Amino acid sequence: MQHHEKRRDEKRRDEEQPLSGGNVSGGVVRVGDTVRRPAGPWTPAVHALLDHLHEAGFRAAPRPLGIDDRGREVLTFAPGEVVWPGRFSLLEPPQRLARVARLVRDFHDAVEGFMPPPDARWQALVPAEGADIIAHHDLAPWNLVVGGEDEWAFIDWDAAGPGSRLWDVAYAAHGFIPLSADPAWQRTDAAGRLRSFADAYGLDEAERRDLVPLLSRRTRSMHDFLRDRTARGNQPWATLWAEGHGDTWRNDTAYIEEREEQWLSALLAGGG
Structure with a gap:
């Protein structure tokens, strides 16, 4: 038996x-x-x-x-639950949002000394602004697995490639705060959460000033990426475009741009 x-x-x-x-x-x-x-x-x-x-x-x-x-x-295998779309509440406590920012910082610090193989090939789906590290390029709730206290993990590293710390931070801020035009996801405390994210990551004043316009440019880059790949008939991007993801990225870009003074005020009030 x-x-x-x-x-x-x-x-x-x-x-x-x-x-x-x-x-x-x-x-x-x-x-x-x-x-x-x-x-x-x-x-x-x-x-x-x-x-x-x-x-x-x-x-x-x-x-x-x-x-x-x-x-x-x-x-x-990373045990736990993927945050997006149904478990965003896992990141609701402020200390958990701060933990995400620290994980991003820990990754960026750890990758600092990485020397890619001489024949390295990267997907480089979305052209990055700057290239001071090998960035993840998709640090978002759909790629964060929350397990036990010592078992949080970022997954889906196949889009990693040359990028910058702030390029990754801008994308992560969009998803984890979130900076969303959708009433279902829009936060009245978005500016405060952005400040908390920047504080936990450890951005200095110059980086905070640079981040503000980058927030909308990084978001717009996703709309443009889906648009261009759809024009070529590339999947799965054409399907995502047809499902309205392009509209989501465009609307979020406008939402972020309209509030740049609010983001800057909150970020500078948070120190650095």
């Missing part, structure tokens, strides 16, 4: 379970304590990045385990 139960347990561990976390996650499955994802020309560079982060002591990212017999990349 015990022998049969052991075989059933092993079979369950080997079964592929589709994962819905992340923004675009087609073909991503869980197998036991691992995640299998479609690999691409960028995968070796991304794995080198993730190895570096773990060697530098940054644990809020999956660890690469190579390529499986079907040519898929293998990563450690």
Whole structure:
């Protein structure tokens, strides 16, 4: 009896379970304590990045385990719940928003000494302003897994590539505060949350001043990216455009631009 139960347990561990976390996650499955994802020309560079982060002591990212017999990349599974769209309340307490900002800062500090492989290839989906680090480029609620107190992790690193700290921070602020034109997500305390995010990350005054106009430019870049990829017929971006995501990014851009003085006032009131 015990022998049969052991075989059933092993079979369950080997079964592929589709994962819905992340923004675009087609073909991503869980197998036991691992995640299998479609690999691409960028995968070796991304794995080198993730190895570096773990060697530098940054644990809020999956660890690469190579390529499986079907040519898929293998990563450690991050236990917990993806924040977006139904679990945003996980970040409601101010100290949890601050923790996200500190995780972003910890990643940026850990990646500072990373030397990409000489033949590194990156996806570089959205052209970045500046290139002082290898950035994540998609630090957002749909890519944050909240587990136990020591088990928070950013996932979906396949879009990593040259970028800047502020480029990542501007994108993260849009998603985690959030800076949204949608009445369902718009926050009356958005300016205060932006200040708290900047404080927890540790932005100085010059960086806060630079961040304000970057907030709308980074948001607009997503609208332009979806528009351009849709014009070429590229998937899954054309589907996202058809579903109205382009309108969302455009409306959020206008919302952010109209309130730049409010953001700056709050950021400078927060010190630096």
